[in-house]
Amino acid sequence: MKIAKFGGSSVADAQQILKVVEIVKADPARRLVVVSAPGKRFSGDIKVTDLLIALANAVIAGRPYDDELSVVVGRYAEIQQALGLDTAIVQEIEADLRERIKNRSSNPAQFADTVKASGEDNNAKIIAKVFVNQGVPARYVDPKEAGMLLSDDFGNAQVLPESFENLATLKDQKDIVIFPGFFGYTRQGHVATFPRGGSDITGAILAAAVKAEVYENFTDVDSVFALDPRVLPGAPAIKLLTYREMRELSYAGFGVFHDEAIIPAVRAKIPICIKNTNCPAAPGTMIVAERKYEHGEITGIASADGFSTISLSKYMMNRELGFGRRLLQILEEEQLSFEHVPSGIDNMSVVLRSAPFTPEKEAHVLNRLQTELGVDDVTIEHGMSLVMIVGEGMRYAVGIAAKACAALANAGVNIEMINQGSSEISIMFGVKEVDRKQAIQALGHALLKVDK
Ligand code: ASP
Numbered sequence: 363m364k365i366a367k368f369g370g371s372s373v374a375d376a377q378q379i380l381k382v383v384e385i386v387k388a389d390p391a392r393r394l395v396v397v398s399a400p401g402k403r404f405s406g407d408i409k410v411t412d413l414l415i416a417l418a419n420a421v422i423a424g425r426p427y428d429d430e431l432s433v434v435v436g437r438y439a440e441i442q443q444a445l446g447l448d449t450a451i452v453q454e455i456e457a458d459l460r461e462r463i464k465n466r467s468s469n470p471a472q473f474a475d476t477v478k479a480s481g482e483d484n485n486a487k488i489i490a491k492v493f494v495n496q497g498v499p500a501r502y503v504d505p506k507e508a509g510m511l512l513s514d515d516f517g518n519a520q521v522l523p524e525s526f527e528n529l530a531t532l533k534d535q536k537d538i539v540i541f542p543g544f545f546g547y548t549r550q551g552h553v554a555t556f557p558r559g560g561s562d563i564t565g566a567i568l569a570a571a572v573k574a575e576v577y578e579n580f581t582d583v584d585s586v587f588a589l590d591p592r593v594l595p596g597a598p599a600i601k602l603l604t605y606r607e608m609r610e611l612s613y614a615g616f617g618v619f620h621d622e623a624i625i626p627a628v629r630a631k632i633p634i635c636i637k638n639t640n641c642p643a644a645p646g647t648m649i650v651a652e653r654k655y656e657h658g659e660i661t662g663i664a665s666a667d668g669f670s671t672i673s674l675s676k677y678m679m680n681r682e683l684g685f686g687r688r689l690l691q692i693l694e695e696e697q698l699s700f701e702h703v704p705s706g707i708d709n710m711s712v713v714l715r716s717a718p719f720t721p722e723k724e725a726h727v728l729n730r731l732q733t734e735l736g737v738d739d740v741t742i743e744h745g746m747s748l749v750m751i752v753g754e755g756m757r758y759a760v761g762i763a764a765k766a767c768a769a770l771a772n773a774g775v776n777i778e779m780i781n782q783g784s785s786e787i788s789i790m791f792g793v794k795e796v797d798r799k800q801a802i803q804a805l806g807h808a809l810l811k812v813d814k
Contacts, residue, residue, distance in 0.1 A: 363533060364391045365574045367543065367565030370401020370409055371582045372639035376444030379489055382580075383496045385642050386538060391575065394532060394568055395500075396543045397489055398561040399481025400437055410437055410481040411544075411558070418477040421463055422470050431459060438484060445492055455484045467552070471516035476553045478517075479545035482561060486542035493538060500538040508532060510546030510567070512554045519546065519554035521567050521626070529571035541568065562623035570630035577627050578646075579619075580639045586616065586647040588662040593799055594806040596813070600662060602648045607661050607752050610788045614750035615666035658762065659755030660809045665802050667795045669701065669746040670716040671779070672727075676737040679708045685735065686710065692730050696723070701748075702790070704779055713779065713792065716744050746778060747798040749791045751809060757786045762809070766791070769808035775801045 368382050386392045399410040413434045420427035439452045459480060466473045486502050493500035509528025512519035525546070532539055543561025548554050556563045562579065569577035589597035603611075605628045612621045627634055628651075637646035655661075679685055686703070689710065693700055702713040719727075724742055731740045756762055763782055766789060770777055779792030793801045806812045 363393050363572055363574050364389065364576050364578055365394045365396060365565050365569040365572070366392045366578045366580060367396040367561060368398065368580045368639060369561065369582070370398040370411075371403075372401075372580050373397050373485055373489065374400045374403045374407075376441050378639065379441065379445070379492050380496075381639050381642075382489065383493055383498060385580065385639065386493070387496075387498055388642070392538070392578070393535070394539045394541060394572065394574070395489075396541050396561060396565040396568060397482060397486050398543050399485050400441070410434060410485070411478055413437070414477050414481050415474065417459075418474040421466065421477075422473065427463075431456070434459065434481075438488060441488060445495070447488070447491055447495070451488060451491065454487075455480075458484065469516070472514075472552055472554075475516045475519075475545065475555045478555050479542075479553045482542035482544045486540050490540040493540065498538060499536075500540055501535070503532065503535070503539045503541050505542060505546045506551070508541070510564070512546040512548060512556075514548040514550070514552065514554060516554050518557050519548075521546070521563070522549070525567060526571045526626075529568055530573075532568065533572045557620070559620050559623065562619055563626070566624045566627035566632075566634075569632045569634075570626040573630065574632055577624075577632050577634045578637055579634060580637050580642075582638060582640060583636070584638045584641055584644040584646065586636060586662075588660075588810055589664075589802060589806045589812070593802050594812055597806060597810065598812070600647050601645065602650065602653050603661055604650060604653055604754055606785075606787060607754060608649050610750055610752045610785065611662050611664045613666075614664035614748050614790070616662070616664045653754065655753070655755040657755055658759040659753050660751060660762070661753040661755070663749070663751050663802060663805050663810065665747055665749040665798055667745075667747045667798065668716050669748055669792070670714055670719060670742055670744045671746055671792070672712045672714065672731070672740065672742045673709065674711070674731060674735065674737045675709045675739045676735070677708055679710065688735060689731070692727070692734060696727055696730070698727070702779070702781055704781060711779070713746070713748075719744070745795045746792050747795045747801075749793055749798065749801050749805065750788050751790075751805060752788045754787050756789070763789055765808055766805055769804040770801055773800050773804035775804065 401409045417430035435456045438455050442452050462476045490502035511522040511525045543564035545555045585599040587597045591597050631651045634649040700712050775797045781790040
C-alpha cells in the first residue's frame with residue numbers, strides 16, 4: 363500500500379485535481395490519499411490557508427468578514443463549476459464555515475485552527491466527490507472518525523502516540539481513502555492543526571501507521587537537485603538519498619521538506635518518494651534509510667544565509683574549567699539556540715541564527731558575556747552563510763576538503779569557518795553572505811562536475 367500526498371499546488375484547481383485522479387488510478391497500490399487545501403494556481407496567487415487566516419483574524423478582531431468568507435467560498439465554487447459538481451457542495455462549504463465561526467471558542471488560537479483546518483477538510487470532501495464522479499470508488503475520511511489525535515498546542519500540535527494504532531485500521535478500507543492533511547483532534551474533541559505545511563506530517567503519520575511500502579509526496583518539481591539550479595544551471599537531479607543526507611541538506615536551505623515533518627516516516631523506515639503531479643512519469647527523488655554509494659561521491663551542496671558569529675577570546679581559556687558551560691548557559695537564559703561552537707586554545711566562537719538579534723538584544727548579550735565570563739574580547743559579526751557539502755560517500759574518502767578548499771580559494775572566497783568531523787557525511791563552511799553564490803558555483807564545478 364502506498365500513501366500519496368498531494369500538496370497545495372497539486373490540488374489548487376479543477377485541472378490539477380483531475381491530474382490527481384489520474385495519478386491515483388494509474389497505480390492500484392495508491393489506496394490512501396492525503397490532500398492539502400487549494401494552494402497557489404499562479405505566482406502571486408493566495409493559498410486558501412492564507413485566505414482562511416485572514417478570515418479568522420477578521421472574526422477575532424470583530425471586523426465584518428463577509429468579503430474574506432466569500433473569497434474562500436469562491437475558490438471552491440470555481441472548482442465545483444469547472445468539474446460540473448452539484449452546487450449543493452458549495453452551499454455546504456459556506457454553511458460549514460459559518461458554523462465554525464458561530465461556535466467559536468474564546469481561545470483565539472483554537473478558533474483560528476478550526477477555521478484553518480476547513481481548507482483541507484472541505485477540499486478532501488470535494489476531491490472524494492470528483493473521484494466518485496470519475497468512476498473511482500473513494501471516500502472522504504474524517505480525521506476524528508479515524509482517530510488522528512493531537513496535543514492541544516493549537517497551531518503547533520504534535521501527534522499523540524495512540525493515533526498510530528487508531529489509523530492503522532485505514533488499511534482495511536475497501537474504497538480509496540481521501541484524507542485531509544494538516545489537522546486532527548485533541549482528546550477533548552477540538553480541532554488542532556500542525557504547523558504550516560503540516561499536510562506532509564499527516565502523510566508521514568499515515569505512512570507509519572499502515573506501514574506503507576512508500577510515502578509518495580507529490581509536489582510541483584520533478585526531483586530534488588544536487589545544487590540549486592537557479593544558482594548553477596545544469597546541476598544534476600538526485601535520484602536517491604538517505605534520510606541523513608536529506609536532513610543535512612535541508613538544514614542548510616534545501617527546501618524539500620520541513621525535516622520535522624517526516625519524522626514518523628523516518629522512524630518507521632518508510633521510503634519517501636518526491637514526485638511531480640505535473641509530470642508523474644518522471645522517477646522523482648527517493649529518500650531511504652540506507653543506500654549503496656560510490657566511494658567519494660557527493661550527493662548535494664546546500665547553503666543558507668542568516669547566521670551570526672559571536673567570537674570570544676580569553677587568555678588561558680583552555681585551562682578554565684566550566685567556561686563553555688557558562689557560555690552556553692547564558693545563551694540558554696537568553697533563549698538563543700546555538701548551531702555550532704568551533705573553538706581554539708584561547709578562543710571560542712558560537713554560530714547562531716541572526717534572526718533573534720535586535721540591536722538591544724545584541725548589546726545586552728555581549729554585555730553579559732563580557733562581564734560574567736570575564737573575557738578579554740567579545741564581538742559579534744553578522745552576514746554569514748553556511749555552505750554544506752553532503753554525501754554518504756564522503757565517509758573515509760580522502761581529499762574532499764582539500765578539493766573544496768582549493769575551489770573556494772581559486773574563486774577568491776575566504777573561509778570563515780570550517781566544520782568537519784561530527785558528522786561523517788558532511789563538511790560545512792562558513793563564508794560571507796556576499797560570497798555565497800560564488801562559493802556554491804565553485805564547489806558545483808569542482809565537486810559535482812557541473813560545467814558551464
Ligand atoms: N494548507 C496548509 C498550509 O498552507 C498545510 C499544507 O498545505 O501542508 O500551510
